[in-house]
Amino acid sequence: MRNNIRKIAAVSFMILFGFLSFAQTDNNLEEYRTTRILKQIKSPSKDYVLAVSHRGDWRYAPENSLPAIERCIELGVDIVEIDVRLTKDGHLIAMHDETVNRTTNGSGKVSELTLDEIRAFRLKNACGIRGSKIQVPTLEEIMNLTRNKIMVNLDKVEGKTVKEAYRILKKTGTTEQAIFKGRETVQYMRQKYGSLMDSIIYMPILIDNTGNAVQFVEDYDKELSPFAYEVTFESESSENFKQIAALNRKGIFVLNIALWDNLVAGHTDELSLLQGPEASWGWLIENGADGIMTDRPRELLEYLKSKGLRNLNNKR
Amino acid sequence: MGGFHPPFSYTLTSYDLLIKLRTPYYMKCFYILVAILVLGSCGNNKNKDKTDFVESSPQTISIQQKIANLKNSRNKEVLVVAHRGDWRNAPENSLQAIQNCIDMGVDMVEIDVRETKDGELVVIHDRTIDRTTKGKGYVKDWTLDSLKTLNLVDGLGVETNHKIPTLEEALLLAKDKILVNLDKSYDIFDKCFEIIQRTDTNDQVVIKGVKTREEVEAEFGEYMDKVYFMPVIGLAQPNTKQIVDDYLTHRLPVAFEFIIPQDTIQLIGSFNEIRKKGASVWVNSLWPLHNAGHDDEKAALDPNIYEWYIDHDVDIIQTDRPQLLLDYLRSKNLHR
Numbered sequence: 337m338r339n340n341i342r343k344i345a346a347v348s349f350m351i352l353f354g355f356l357s358f359a360q361t362d363n364n365l366e367e368y369r370t371t372r373i374l375k376q377i378k379s380p381s382k383d384y385v386l387a388v389s390h391r392g393d394w395r396y397a398p399e400n401s402l403p404a405i406e407r408c409i410e411l412g413v414d415i416v417e418i419d420v421r422l423t424k425d426g427h428l429i430a431m432h433d434e435t436v437n438r439t440t441n442g443s444g445k446v447s448e449l450t451l452d453e454i455r456a457f458r459l460k461n462a463c464g465i466r467g468s469k470i471q472v473p474t475l476e477e478i479m480n481l482t483r484n485k486i487m488v489n490l491d492k493v494e495g496k497t498v499k500e501a502y503r504i505l506k507k508t509g510t511t512e513q514a515i516f517k518g519r520e521t522v523q524y525m526r527q528k529y530g531s532l533m534d535s536i537i538y539m540p541i542l543i544d545n546t547g548n549a550v551q552f553v554e555d556y557d558k559e560l561s562p563f564a565y566e567v568t569f570e571s572e573s574s575e576n577f578k579q580i581a582a583l584n585r586k587g588i589f590v591l592n593i594a595l596w597d598n599l600v601a602g603h604t605d606e607l608s609l610l611q612g613p614e615a616s617w618g619w620l621i622e623n624g625a626d627g628i629m630t631d632r633p634r635e636l637l638e639y640l641k642s643k644g645l646r647n648l649n650n651k652r
Numbered sequence: 653m654g655g656f657h658p659p660f661s662y663t664l665t666s667y668d669l670l671i672k673l674r675t676p677y678y679m680k681c682f683y684i685l686v687a688i689l690v691l692g693s694c695g696n697n698k699n700k701d702k703t704d705f706v707e708s709s710p711q712t713i714s715i716q717q718k719i720a721n722l723k724n725s726r727n728k729e730v731l732v733v734a735h736r737g738d739w740r741n742a743p744e745n746s747l748q749a750i751q752n753c754i755d756m757g758v759d760m761v762e763i764d765v766r767e768t769k770d771g772e773l774v775v776i777h778d779r780t781i782d783r784t785t786k787g788k789g790y791v792k793d794w795t796l797d798s799l800k801t802l803n804l805v806d807g808l809g810v811e812t813n814h815k816i817p818t819l820e821e822a823l824l825l826a827k828d829k830i831l832v833n834l835d836k837s838y839d840i841f842d843k844c845f846e847i848i849q850r851t852d853t854n855d856q857v858v859i860k861g862v863k864t865r866e867e868v869e870a871e872f873g874e875y876m877d878k879v880y881f882m883p884v885i886g887l888a889q890p891n892t893k894q895i896v897d898d899y900l901t902h903r904l905p906v907a908f909e910f911i912i913p914q915d916t917i918q919l920i921g922s923f924n925e926i927r928k929k930g931a932s933v934w935v936n937s938l939w940p941l942h943n944a945g946h947d948d949e950k951a952a953l954d955p956n957i958y959e960w961y962i963d964h965d966v967d968i969i970q971t972d973r974p975q976l977l978l979d980y981l982r983s984k985n986l987h988r
Contacts, residue, residue, distance in 0.1 A: 394807055395740040397952070438809055462807025463739045463972070464783050465939075468949060596810065606812070631808070 368484040370513045372648055373414045374537075377515075377627075378563045380589045385645040386627030387636050388415040388489060390595055391432060394631070398459035399439060400430035402473050402481055409485045412646075413633050415515065416482065417489040420475055422497050427451040428475040428504060432492075440472065475501060479508040487513050489539075494518040498529050502536060515539050517566055521552065522559045533560060539591065541566040542576045544598070549575035553583070564589035566629075568599040577601070580624040592625040594636075605632045613639040621645070713988050715828045718759045719855055722831060722880070722906060725932040725967060730986045732977050733760040733833060733970035735938055736777060743804035744784065745775045746814040750825055757988070758974050760831035760858065765819055767840050772796040773819035773847060777836075786811055819844065823851040833858045833970075838872075845875060860884050860909055865898050880906040882934065887917045900929050907932035907968055915944040923965040934968035935961060937977070948973045955980045962986065 376384055392404025393411065400418050408416045419432040423446055431454075437443045442457035451474070459470045473481075475490075482488050488510075493501050495518050505511045517539040518525065525533055540556050542549055542565060556562055567590050569577035583590050593599040594608075594616060607616040609632070617639055620628055630636045640646050721729045737749025738756065745763050753761045764777040769792055781787045781794065785802040796818065804814040817825075819834075826832045832853070837844045838861045848857055859875075860882040861868060868881060875881070883899055885892050885908055896919070899905055908931055912920060923933045936942035937951065937958070944960075948971055951957040958980045961969055971977045981987035 391808065399808060403952075432808075461972070463736060463744050465972075631806070 370482075370484050370487050373487050374512060376414075376648060377589045379587065380626035383645060383647045385621055385625065385640050386414040386591075387412075387633055387640065388417055388591065388627055388629040389413045389633040390417050390629050390631050392416055392418065393633055394462055398461050398468060398470055400432060400473070401459050401470050402477065403470060405478060405481060405486070408633060409482070411633055412637060413486060415487040415489050415627070417491055417629060418478060419492040420490050420497065420501060421446045421492055422500060423451045423454060424448055425450045426500070428497065428500055429454060430473050430475065430478060436472070475504045476508060479504060479510045479514065483508065483510055483513065487515060489515045489517065491517065495520040495525060495528055498532065498536065502532060505536075511535065512537070515564070517541055519543050522556045526559060537564075538562055539564040539566055541568070542579055543568045544570050544574060544576060549579050553579055557586075562588070564591060566591045566593065568593055569601055570598045571601045574601075577623075584624045589626045590624055591627040591629060592620045593629045594620060595629065595631055605630050605636070608632070608635070608639070618643075713757060713759070715830070715856065717988075718831050721759065722858070722932065722968075725907070725927040725930055727967075728986055729967070729988070730962070730981050731759040731831075731932070731968040732974055732981065732987065733762055733934075733968060734758045734974040735762050735936075735970055735972050737761050737763065738974060739972075740807065743806055743812055743814050745777055745817070746804050746812075747817050747821060747825055748814055750822060750830070753974060754826075754829045756974055757978060758830065760833055760968075761826065762833040762835055762970060763822055764835045765837045765840065765844060766791045767843065768796045768799060769793055770795045771843070773840070773843055774799060775817045775819060775822050781816075785816070819847050820851060823847060823853045823857075826856065827851060827853050828856075831856050831858065833860065835860070841872065841875060845878070848879065854878055858882055858906070862886070864895050865903055869903070876903070882907045882909055884909040884911070886911040887919055888913050892919055896926070900926065900931065904930050907934045909934040909936070911936070911942055912944050913941050920964055927965055927967060932967050933965060934970065935964075935966045936970040937961070938970060938972055948976070951976060951980075 373386070376386065389408045389411075391399040392401060393407040394404055396407045397403035405416050405418070418430045420428050421431045421434070423429055429446065429451065431439065431446050433439065434447070435443065435445050436449065436454065436457055440457035440459055442454070446454070454472050457472060459468050459472060461468055478488065490501055493516055498516060501514070501516070502511070505514050515537045519541040522540070525538070538560065540552070540562055542552065553565070565579075565583055565588060567576055567580055567583070571577070580590050594603065594605050597604055600616075600620060603616040603619045605616065613635070617628060617636060628636060637646070718731075721727065721731055734753045736744035737746065738752035739749055741752050742748035750761050750763070763775045765773050766776050766779070768774055774791065774796065776784060776791055778784065780790050781799070781802065782789075784804055786805065787794070787802045791799070799816050802816065803811045804816060806812050823832065834844060834857060837859055841859065848854055858880040861872070862884045863871070865883075868883070869876065872881065882905055883895070885896060887910055896908065899908070908926065910919070910933060912935060927933055937946065937948045940947045946957050946960040952973060955976060958969075958977060962984070969977060978987060
């Protein structure tokens with residue numbers, strides 16, 4: 337009898353362990369990677385700078401495609417930024433432009449095409465070459481792919497499709513894994529979305545057409561106390577730039593966008609290729625960036641590692 | 653792709669379960685040991701799955717070696733040709749895209765040539781400038797000066813600081829560093845040749861055309877001995893064997909480019925023979941219809957796809973993923 341129990345126990349353990357090794361979640365007995373990333377955003381520290389990849393690794397696979405996102409996961413990127421738009425029949429898909437013309441072999445406005453119609457198109461690669469077999473993904477597919485592995489930053493949702501996007505996050509169980517953002521005032525967002533604003537992770541954007549940066553932040557802090565801001569600045573004399581230090585002092589996460597000159601006063605990815613990373617990424621970190629959005633995720637990660645700025649594992 | 657693991661969460665840890673079952677102490681120890689082993693090996697597998705991004709540091713291959721490899725169809729060295737330069741990391745057909753190829757250790761860069769309104773030669777793929785710049789219109793309706801005011805866009809369509817290069821600028825950059833395949837040059841070759849001579853890059857340039865030997869000799873005769881000419885042979889067409897044999901007998905080319913829509917085409921079996929006779933075999937890994945479905949996109953998921961080229965005695969590969977292909981070939985000792 338005892339022997340039998342022992343055998344059953346042994347067999348069931350074998351099955352269980354087999355199962356566990358099969359599951360291979362990102363962190364066997366630890367937390368999910370997304371949980372650790374979110375902790376880091378909520379309390380930024382000096383030994384870790386987040387890498388945010390713009391539209392996925394579009395140098396490797398078509399922008400806003402599942403393979404481009406998967407590649408970010410493999411590289412160890414923390415957040416993948418994707419653009420989300422609503423189809424004619426109410427589905428959220430990943431597409432940057434208003435039309436599908438540039439990135440697919442089809443044509444037309446996303447808002448005038450059904451999901452089925454868009455599914456028939458194929459994405460082009462960054463050289464504009466047709467013939468890939470990759471389809472435009474839905475937000476739902478993206479959240480299922482990224483779940484527990486990488487956080488998602490939703491662009492183009494802004495003050496337009498928050499409800500629709502939230503529905504998908506609820507459905508896929510990923511409300512803690514996607515960051516909304518927008519440049520509207522807190523009053524606008526609160527009025528339009530009410531208590532939904534308390535259920536999502538929302539990152540206000542300070543961009544140079546933000547009328548009064550100080551007031552903008554003050555209002556948000558009072559109403560929603562966001563733990564992260566995206567801050568862009570045309571020059572070092574801009575009001576937005578001054579806000580970075582203020583946010584740093586309050587322990588609020590600051591994301592800079594190293595894509596183009598007018599977003600980071602010239603401290604771009606391109607500059608880091610031309611003059612070395614210290615001149616751009618290093619400068620941004622020096623000036624208060626807790627995370628950097630990039631078109632060069634691999635190079636950024638290499639640089640951050642070399643500076644000892646990727647110590648997520650030490651986090652409690 | 654390999655990474656679509658089902659989302660899986662478990663609330664009971666293995667240790668919880670161990671405690672719950674009344675097993676003797678030594679068995680618990682045994683189970684714990686097994687658990688550690690299983691979970692440990694699981695972690696190892698994961699690391700192996702991760703793509704390794706250590707840039708392979710290429711030994712610099714001299715231009716003499718690259719030329720020698722191009723001419724030698726019998727050695728096992730496989731030549732890597734980068735389509736439109738390293739367009740993933742710089743605008744296609746830009747000087748930076750060529751420079752990146754040189755730095756990577758690529759053997760040959762494929763670029764496209766077109767003529768401007770004022771008869772200058774520039775490096776650009778499309779007939780129009782619409783896709784690769786923020787301007788609009790046909791290259792042939794723009795003067796060189798006005799084209800030079802435009803910036804090339806990156807893979808997202810965002811403007812960069814890079815300009816449309818002239819053929820002369822491109823050849824001067826490539827000179828003594830990397831071989832060049834001039835696409836779209838056949839009809840304007842007189843002009844191309846002037847620039848090739850001026851930059852003294854004759855022995856670095858490969859031209860191609862979908863022509864029979866007789867056609868090429870009639871149209872192109874005076875240049876046949878001055879640059880490398882490569883016939884392009886679509887294997888789906890009739891008479892391919894005759895066309896190839898005619899070249900092999902009467903005018904041995906440095907290489908043939910073969911377009912291979914399906915694996916079943918008989919001539920594939922004779923690549924080894926063609927190479928023995930002295931012509932290299934060039935196949936594009938760009939799109940599935942070039943290589944019976946063994947394209948770069950499949951290789952991105954599994955680099956062993958490139959084995960097909962080696963198995964079929966291909967010794968020049970034009971690719972959209974030069975780094976991936978170089979890494980593969982270097983791992984097989986087929987490239988320096």
